[in-house]
Structure formats: structure tokens, C-alpha cells
Amino acid sequence: MISLLQEAAHTAAEHTESVASSVAHGETETATGLPQLDLTSFGNQIFWLVVAMVVLYWIVAKVALPRIGAVLSDRQGAITGDLMAAEEFKLKAREAEAAYDKALADARAEAGKIVAANRAEIQKELDAAIAHADAEIAARATESERRIREIRDSADNDAREVARDVTAELVRAFGGVVDQAAVDQAVDSRMKGTLQ
Amino acid sequence: MEGNIGELGQYIGVGLTAIGMGGAAIGVGNVAGNFLSGALRNPSAAASQTATLFIGMAFAEALGIFSFLVALLLMFAV
């Protein structure tokens, strides 16, 4: 295969040379033979190819790739950093939520306590008021009872006086001699059963 | 066409090499078609095999390019 290629290239080179000479003689330029197999240009192409590849390699390997790699890893770092920050924020939010819940529960408990205290105070006041009212009522009741008793006692005495007087008069009317002490005793013994 | 018999044979040979390109076309079509039928059966595995697809197509196509090269050699270098 290689020898075939070389042979082909030789013939092509001959063709090109003849073309070159014909161009020099002022004829129209037409390429016979494949330009790719023109061995005379191989050295030139390979020389410039090596120069270009060295330059290109230097640009790609020393300038472009480190820069792009740095940019990509920076971005990766930024993304990971952002994700971590987000995770942190999430954690903080969770903590804040827990704190809020706790505060809420505390507030509820406090409120319950206050309500209970208020209730107890009110109860106390109420009890005091009731007791006061009871005492007043009791005082008034005893006062009333006392008055009733006084009234009853005075009524009793009055009735006794009347009964003594009436009895003494009756005895006098029947012509007896009034023995005041015996009258009193009789009236008292009679009234004992009736007035109580 | 008052060329000599050798030139006639050369042109016929160049024409015959075109058959080789037809063969390469069949080969490339085979690779692509089989890849497609496999990819439709299992689409999730298709993306990971595109590299293999291109390698297979390149190998099939290279032989067609060889026949093209033979045509060029016959045409210009013989």
C-alpha cells in the first residue's frame, strides 16, 4: 500500500511539474493529478502543521484549559457553597420554628397561669363577698330575732299585766279580798302553758 | 471518445468503485438502523451508547472512503 502510494505520488508529482511548466508557458491552469499526492508540498505542509500545532497546543494546554477548568471548579465550588448555605438556612429556619413553637407554648402556659390566678382571685373576692353578705344577713337575722323576742316579751308582760289586773278585778268583784301574791302565782302558772 | 483502450478501462474501473460506496452506505444504514431499534426498545440506555454508534459508523464509512480513495487513485494517479 505504501509503495503504491509513493508510486502514485511520484506520477502525481511529475504531472504537477509538467503543469507548472505549462503554466509558465502561459497556458490555462488546470490541475492534473491529485494535489493531495503532490509529494513536493508535503514538507511544506508538515513543517507549517508542526509550527501551528505547537502554537495551538501551547494556547490550549497552557492558557485555555486551565482557565476553563478554574472557571468550572469555581462554579462547582459556588454551587456547593450555595447549597451548603441553603442547608444552613434551612437548619436556622427549623431552629427558629422550634423557638417560635416553644415561645407559643410558653405564652399559652403563661396565659393559662394568669387565667388561673385571676380566677382564684375572683373566687377569693367572691368568697369574701359571699361571706360578708352571709355575715350581714346573719347579723340582721339576729337583730330581727332579738326585736321579735323583745316584742314578744313585752307582749307577754303586757298580757300578764292585763291578766293580773283582770283577775284582781274579778276577785274584787266577787267580793273577795285580793291577795296580790296568790293572784300573780295563779296567773303565771296558767300562762305558762299558753304563751310558750 | 477517441481515447485508447487503457483509458476506457480506467474509467470503467473508477465507475465500479462507486459500488463500494453503496456497500458503505448499506453498512452505515445498518449501524444506524440497529442502533435506532435498540434505542427504541431501551431509550434509557441510548444516550450512553452514542459514542459506540459513532465509532461503528466511522468504521463502516471508512471502507466506503477507501473505495473513494481507489477511485481517486485510478482517476488521477494511474
Place this chain on the structure above:
Amino acid sequence: MATEAHGEATGLSFHPMDQFIVRPLFSDGPVHWYTPTNVTLWLFAIVLATLALLVLGTRGRAIVPNRSQSMAEMSYGMIHKMVGDIAGKDGLKYFPYIMTLFMFVLFANFLGLLPMAFTVTSHIAVTGFLALAVFLTVTVIGFVKNGAHFLDLFWVRSAPLAIRPVLAVIEVISYFVRPLSLSIRLAGNMIAGHAVIKVFAGFAALILINPGLGALVTPVSILAVVGMYAFEILVAFIQAYVFTILTCVYLKDALHPSH
């Protein structure tokens, strides 16, 4: 020969291979090894294009990339992943070399598609040199890393003993065909695509010579040029990709020769 005959017969002139001629830039003299030629011009256009994409494009070093920077990062990521996936972690040491190869072949193919441009990678001298460089580098790496174990690549232990010598012969041949197929695949693709575009472009001029027939042929051939051009853009990328991926595969064979 053929082109001349056709040109005289129909009045059209086809020179599909003229675009590949190496010409001196400043004179009409012979091409010496040091003469600046159109090859030189386009080689340095490739270097400048790479510089523009990879260095100027990333000069912002932004955390949130702009368009050119994300293109540069995309190509970096693509080749980095390719080397890592195929050649393995220890292959990443050779990432700059492979990136250089990829950027060179990619921009050579793309810039060659510009009108009036010269396609550097359409020359066997260039692709053959690149492929031989890859072949020799990989072989040297294989022997340095693995010593004589590198020859395990040719001695297929998973096969029955009887057919191993036959397989060894085949493996050796296929190993030495690698640089040839690598270079001819790339150059052949580039030559074929550009030549086909040139042939269609030649047909497009028919309307100037034969308006009747040309009215039919010229629009079709212009459409064909457009279609081929689009296809060639795809091919330009795929061939750069394939060249790179095969380099990675060869590198993997050198680093891990056992099957």
C-alpha cells in the same frame, strides 16, 4: 484528463480538485518547505479561531457564562467527558493533547467550508501526520506503561488457544492499519464532500451556456449545493468527533491492553 474532456464536450468546466492545490501566498514560485502557502494561512486561521473561542470567549471568567464562554465550556466538557469515559481516569492526563487535536480538526473542517477557503484536513500529508503522531504516541505510551504486557493486546486470551495465532495476525494488521484508516477517513470525507459541492456548483453554471437546459438544471444543482453544504457541516463536526473518539479508544487500548 477526465475533467478536461468533459469541459470541452459541454462547455462547462469542472475543476473539483483545484481547491486542494497548495499555492505560495506571495509569489508564483516553487513551494519550498519554508514557503508561506495557503496551508500556512489556514493553519493559523485555525489557531486564531481556537484562540477566539477558548481564550477570548472565556476572558470574563464569569460564574454565569455568556454565549461564547458556554460554548467553550461545552467543548471542554464534551472532550473531558469523552476522555474520562473511554480512556478512563488515568487517561485524563492526556486530555490537553486530545483537546488540541479536537479543536484543530474541528476548526480545520469548519473553516474549510467557508467559500474560497482551503481545507487543511483534506490533505493526506496533514491527516497522515496527525494520525501517525497519534499512533506513535499511543504505542510509546502503551509500551512505557505496560512494558511487554502491551503485547497482550494482540494475544486474545478469551479465544480458544488454537485460533489465537490467527487472531494475533489479524489484530496486528488491524493495529497497523489504524493510522492509515484514521487519516484516510478524515481526508477522504473532506475531499469527497468538497469535490461533490464543487461538481454541483459547476453544473449550476449551465444556465449561462444553455439557458433552456440550464433553467431546469441550475435550480436543482443550487439546491443540491445547499443540501450538501448543510450535510458537510454535520460531517465536519462528526469527523472531528470521530477522530477524537478513536484517539481516545486507542489511548484506552494503550493504557489497558488486556481485553
